[in-house]
Amino acid sequence: MMTESNQSATTARISTYMLTIVLIVLALSIVALLFAVNAFLVGNEVVAGYLLIIGFIAMGLSAWLLFQSRRRVTNLKIEAPKIMTTIECLKCGFKSVREFQRGDYVYKELDKCQKCDDKMVITAIYKEVKEKEKSYNV
Numbered sequence: 001m002m003t004e005s006n007q008s009a010t011t012a013r014i015s016t017y018m019l020t021i022v023l024i025v026l027a028l029s030i031v032a033l034l035f036a037v038n039a040f041l042v043g044n045e046v047v048a049g050y051l052l053i054i055g056f057i058a059m060g061l062s063a064w065l066l067f068q069s070r071r072r073v074t075n076l077k078i079e080a081p082k083i084m085t086t087i088e089c090l091k092c093g094f095k096s097v098r099e100f101q102r103g104d105y106v107y108k109e110l111d112k113c114q115k116c117d118d119k120m121v122i123t124a125i126y127k128e129v130k131e132k133e134k135s136y137n138v
């Protein structure tokens with residue numbers, strides 16, 4: 001539980017960090033373009049040309065960074081693991097697994113067993129972890 005919350009906190013910090021970089025690069029590109037216009041008006045066309053190129057490269061870079069960070073966030077959303085609840089009949093051993101519902105806890109008594117009419121009990125609540133997610137590090 002502790003590592004999970006730490007991981008999501010790190011992810012949030014990374015996207016904030018990325019967004020700050022994107023905004024800084026974008027601001028620099030706008031400044032470069034403004035200087036380019038200024039240099040052009042003054043009559044220094046060579047400097048204006050260089051500043052124009054720098055401005056466009058920086059703008060492209062910020063757009064690319066934004067695209068990269070967005071794709072990473074989308075991937076995380078898709079790969080969010082499900083929490084599963086195992087329900088078991090202690091009398092006959094009938095077992096079923098369903099998605100975690102609010103209010104579930106281990107040893108909670110649920111509806112009657114489909115087979116023997118005895119009450120069913122939650123025996124386990126766990127996070128469904130796929131192999132791909134285990135190796136996924138941000």
Ligand SMILES: [Zn+2]
Nearest residue numbers: 089092113116
């Ligand atoms: Zn049963």
